[in-house]
Amino acid sequence: MIAIKISFKLNGKWVEADVEPYKRALDFLRDDMGMTSVKEGCSEGECGACTIIVNGRNVHSCLMLAVELDGKDVWTLEGIIESGETYISEAYADVGAVQCGFCTPGFIVSTKVLLDENPNPKEEDIKKALEGNICRCTGYARIIEAVKEAARRKRGDAS
Amino acid sequence: MRVIGKRVRRIDAIEKAFGKAKFTNDLSFPRMLHAAVVYPGVAHGVLRSLDVSEALKAPGVVAIATYKNVPNNEMGIVTKDMHVLVPVGGKIRFEADPIAIIAAETREAAEEATSLVNFDVEELQPVLTIDEALRDDPIVNGERNVAFQRKIRRGDIEKGFQESDLILEMDFETGYQEHAYLEPQSIIALWDGDNLTIYGSMQCPFYVHNDVAEVLKLPLNRVTVIQMETGGGFGGKEDVPSYIAVKAALLSYLTKRPVKLVYNRDMDFRETSKRHPSKSHYKVGFTKDGKIKAVKAAVYLDMGAYSTLTPIVMYRSLTHAASAYDVENIFVDVYGVYTNKVPTGAFRGFGSPQVLFAMERVMDEAAKRLGMDPWEIRYKNALEIGKATATGHVLEESVGAKETLEIVREISDYERLKEEVRKFNEGNKYKKRGLGWAHTIYGVSLGAAGQPLDASSGEVHVKMDGTVLVMIGGTEMGQGAKTVMALIVSEILGVDVDNVRVMQPNTSIVQDSGPTVASRTTVFSGNAIRIAAERIRDNIIEYLKSKGVEDIKIENGYWIADGKEIPFSEIAREANAANVKLAEMGWFSTPKLNFDFETGTGEAYVSYTFSTQLSLVEVDLLTGKVELKEAWVSHDIGKVLNPVGAEGQVEGGVVQGMGYAISEEIKHDENGRMLTTNFNNYIVPTIRDIPRVHVKFAESPFSKGPFGAKGLGEPSLMSSPPSIANAVTDALGILINRLPITPEEVLLKL
Numbered sequence: 001m002i003a004i005k006i007s008f009k010l011n012g013k014w015v016e017a018d019v020e021p022y023k024r025a026l027d028f029l030r031d032d033m034g035m036t037s038v039k040e041g042c043s044e045g046e047c048g049a050c051t052i053i054v055n056g057r058n059v060h061s062c063l064m065l066a067v068e069l070d071g072k073d074v075w076t077l078e079g080i081i082e083s084g085e086t087y088i089s090e091a092y093a094d095v096g097a098v099q100c101g102f103c104t105p106g107f108i109v110s111t112k113v114l115l116d117e118n119p120n121p122k123e124e125d126i127k128k129a130l131e132g133n134i135c136r137c138t139g140y141a142r143i144i145e146a147v148k149e150a151a152r153r154k155r156g157d158a159s
Numbered sequence: 160m161r162v163i164g165k166r167v168r169r170i171d172a173i174e175k176a177f178g179k180a181k182f183t184n185d186l187s188f189p190r191m192l193h194a195a196v197v198y199p200g201v202a203h204g205v206l207r208s209l210d211v212s213e214a215l216k217a218p219g220v221v222a223i224a225t226y227k228n229v230p231n232n233e234m235g236i237v238t239k240d241m242h243v244l245v246p247v248g249g250k251i252r253f254e255a256d257p258i259a260i261i262a263a264e265t266r267e268a269a270e271e272a273t274s275l276v277n278f279d280v281e282e283l284q285p286v287l288t289i290d291e292a293l294r295d296d297p298i299v300n301g302e303r304n305v306a307f308q309r310k311i312r313r314g315d316i317e318k319g320f321q322e323s324d325l326i327l328e329m330d331f332e333t334g335y336q337e338h339a340y341l342e343p344q345s346i347i348a349l350w351d352g353d354n355l356t357i358y359g360s361m362q363c364p365f366y367v368h369n370d371v372a373e374v375l376k377l378p379l380n381r382v383t384v385i386q387m388e389t390g391g392g393f394g395g396k397e398d399v400p401s402y403i404a405v406k407a408a409l410l411s412y413l414t415k416r417p418v419k420l421v422y423n424r425d426m427d428f429r430e431t432s433k434r435h436p437s438k439s440h441y442k443v444g445f446t447k448d449g450k451i452k453a454v455k456a457a458v459y460l461d462m463g464a465y466s467t468l469t470p471i472v473m474y475r476s477l478t479h480a481a482s483a484y485d486v487e488n489i490f491v492d493v494y495g496v497y498t499n500k501v502p503t504g505a506f507r508g509f510g511s512p513q514v515l516f517a518m519e520r521v522m523d524e525a526a527k528r529l530g531m532d533p534w535e536i537r538y539k540n541a542l543e544i545g546k547a548t549a550t551g552h553v554l555e556e557s558v559g560a561k562e563t564l565e566i567v568r569e570i571s572d573y574e575r576l577k578e579e580v581r582k583f584n585e586g587n588k589y590k591k592r593g594l595g596w597a598h599t600i601y602g603v604s605l606g607a608a609g610q611p612l613d614a615s616s617g618e619v620h621v622k623m624d625g626t627v628l629v630m631i632g633g634t635e636m637g638q639g640a641k642t643v644m645a646l647i648v649s650e651i652l653g654v655d656v657d658n659v660r661v662m663q664p665n666t667s668i669v670q671d672s673g674p675t676v677a678s679r680t681t682v683f684s685g686n687a688i689r690i691a692a693e694r695i696r697d698n699i700i701e702y703l704k705s706k707g708v709e710d711i712k713i714e715n716g717y718w719i720a721d722g723k724e725i726p727f728s729e730i731a732r733e734a735n736a737a738n739v740k741l742a743e744m745g746w747f748s749t750p751k752l753n754f755d756f757e758t759g760t761g762e763a764y765v766s767y768t769f770s771t772q773l774s775l776v777e778v779d780l781l782t783g784k785v786e787l788k789e790a791w792v793s794h795d796i797g798k799v800l801n802p803v804g805a806e807g808q809v810e811g812g813v814v815q816g817m818g819y820a821i822s823e824e825i826k827h828d829e830n831g832r833m834l835t836t837n838f839n840n841y842i843v844p845t846i847r848d849i850p851r852v853h854v855k856f857a858e859s860p861f862s863k864g865p866f867g868a869k870g871l872g873e874p875s876l877m878s879s880p881p882s883i884a885n886a887v888t889d890a891l892g893i894l895i896n897r898l899p900i901t902p903e904e905v906l907l908k909l
Contacts, residue, residue, distance in 0.1 A: 037178025093172035100637025101175030102390025
């Protein structure tokens with residue numbers, strides 16, 4: 001099958017790649033780009049473990065083809081951390097919102113999208129922003145706490 | 160204490176929250192192949208022919224294994240009643256009973272080739288429910304569908320009923336629960352012609368070690384199993400990873416190439432274990448002032464096509480059948496029943512949630528009939544030191560049962576809450592609220608039925624820079640085992656938690672430590688590590704004394720020598736240069752338990768945890784939807800070593816128990832094919848569904864636990880389903896005796 005050339009911005013840097021037209025963005029990012037923070041949990045857009053940011057929006061990379069990334073601005077947790085934006089991850093770690101850790105990258109990516117848009121979210125905003133991510137360990141209470149704590153840190157409030 | 164009982168950050172949190180933690184599927188090896196599994200898609204039948212020739216020709220396919228290629232095709236933990244791959248002429252006993260496995264250059268190629276395997280099945284009538292199975296026509300497996308029985312015969316059951324003023328007889332039913340760990344089953348196997356290495360997501364590396372060696376007929380010292388970061392287990396990665404690992408290992412053995420087998424969610428639902436559906440009948444006698452006089456129960460567990468862990472699961476159903484109460488006359492039968500569905504096995508609680516739900520519902524009905532408050536009837540029958548459990552185990556220490564009841568009553572402001580609920584219900588026509596109690600017991604570790612596995616090893620190595628490496632046989636799957644180990648080492652050796660690294664378990668480094676199940680890791684691995692760390696501490700103290708230091712102590716986790724605080728890094732460097740032994744192994748096992756399996760009486764477990772939960776629910780009478788609004792919970796888990804972790808376990812357990820109680824349901828079609836195989840129709844709780852959870856611990860120390868700790872992994876779930884069912888019954892005034900309490904169920908009952 002003929003590969004298709006795509007060119008997109010991954011974690012702030014332009015990259016070019018030849019991808020098979022049937023390849024999912026999830027597999028391309030994990031296998032070809034080495035972005036293993038992007039996890040496969042359900043393959044059907046239900047669990048949110050594979051969440052990435054495309055042009056400022058959080059999307060399920062299992063429901064997207066790699067060719068659809070062409071021309072887009074794409075971020076994974078690796079890039080967020082590398083760019084120095086570690087405060088959300090640290091808030092998750094500090095309040096006890098991490099247990100097995102498999103869903104965690106997806107939650108943090110969704111949290112970033114929320115806080116970039118709304119640095120002062122109410123509990124209802126948090127639930128709305130994270131309803132596409134499933135966690136089976138924590139019961140979510142501390143995840144909500146982590147988002148509130150991250151928001152405080154982003155705003156520079158004393159925590 | 161420096162760190163024990165203090166609020167600390169998990170030692171693996173940053174690695175996970177930065178996306179750096181490596182799970183099995185994140186690993187890759189040169190020349191690695193990808194595997195796929197061929198399923199018959201028929202629930203019951205005889206495999207008449209199997210032809211892989213066409214599939215072998217498919218592009219990218221490297222090898223296909225059938226029963227002919229398996230060195231030892233018999234498997235099973237308790238009884239060898241299953242095959243690695245179903246042989247021609249053999250029986251297919253559920254739709255995802257594997258018949259062939261394929262290794263190919265890519266995952267897509269392997270999956271595509273599954274449809275090219277040709278086979279014929281002579282179909283048989285599938286047995287799909289416990290009631291159908293009891294007719295023994297047809298037989299699913301072995302000689303009879305009711306293949307296992309366990310019992311308790313204690314006291315005089317008839318006399319107990321004669322002395323009762325109220326006798327209740329009730330029937331209960333519970334459904335499946337899928338673990339829904341976020342990371343599906345994943346294994347990579349590497350056979351190099353002499354040695355086999357397995358990397359995988361698992362709770363029990365030593366099970367995988369034994370099972371793979373047995374199937375491939377390899378000596379154990381040629382097989383190494385390394386647990387990778389594991390994305391949740393909840394029991395679903397107890398025995399199941401063995402079944403995944405033997406497939407990957409067989410393909411690696413045949414191809415001499417690394418083989419990765421990662422399940423997709425659909426396979427994971429169809430092939431891997433679940434919580435047992437159950438049916439039970441309870442007959443319980445009470446005096447008019449609420450004292451339980453007799454408990455008689457018959458419990459049937461649907462174990463699916465193969466027995467796997469069921470005979471051990473049944474031991475827990477048996478020993479927990481009377482919940483957390485002091486009862487003298489007990490007569491319990493638990494049966495394991497074959498059906499043509501997915502084999503059921505370990506799931507957080509291991510056969511106890513089914514019976515705790517039943518018994519706790521009986522307690523509420525009794526309270527109602529006797530005009531007592533549901534809290535009061537529980538308090539009246541609660542266990543305390545000197546009283547005996549259902550199996551007649553007289554408790555000598557660490558019984559915080561009544562304290563958990565007192566704590567929940569207090570933190571919930573119960574009397575005021577009742578009044579609020581009454582007012583809410585007066586003011587609302589289509590929404591009703593209810594309150595429900597549950598008071599439960601949980602036996603710590605494997606108990607009398609699992610004594611050969613109940614010992615653990617651990618090693619502590621202090622490096623010359625003062626950092627510490629810890630090796631245990633217990634696994635971290637999210638529950639926080641690594642952090643608890645680090646806290647124990649930190650406290651004993653006076654080293655910063657941040658300088659302690661806990662390695663992934665490796666069966667070639669650590670001696671068989673039994674499984675990471677049964678809420679046993681804090682007590683077993685924790686004690687092994689405690690022993691090792693104490694030995695190193697003593698070696699250092701002996702050395703310091705030999706060179707003239709007179710007064711040495713570790714105060715609140717800091718070294719003080721002759722009044723001066725010394726950093727651990729300095730001590731380690733000096734001790735290392737003086738050839739002090741800075742590496743030790745700890746070994747922990749508990750005294751043998753006396754238990755009579757004929758009567759089901761005696762010392763069932765080394766210790767017990769006790770739990771109380773009060774749930775506030777709201778039911779929408781128009782939609783039938785049940786919402787858990789708020790829960791107040793107390794557990795006696797002995798000394799709480801890691802409060803943040805413990806609270807997190809309880810919050811997660813309450814919500815997972817809520818899923819079991821109200822939304823999670825596995826459905827099959829009339830041919831035994833599963834209909835619910837992903838999160839679109841198997842509904843696990845989301846962030847939208849959660850209650851406010853209030854947690855406060857009762858800390859009744861256990862003398863044999865490290866720093867007095869018991870365990871929490873499983874009990875955190877068990878109080879939730881019965882308290883929710885009792886709350887719904889309270890809200891609606893109708894009997895809820897079946898789980899899950901779905902909207903359909905509520906509307907039908909209304």
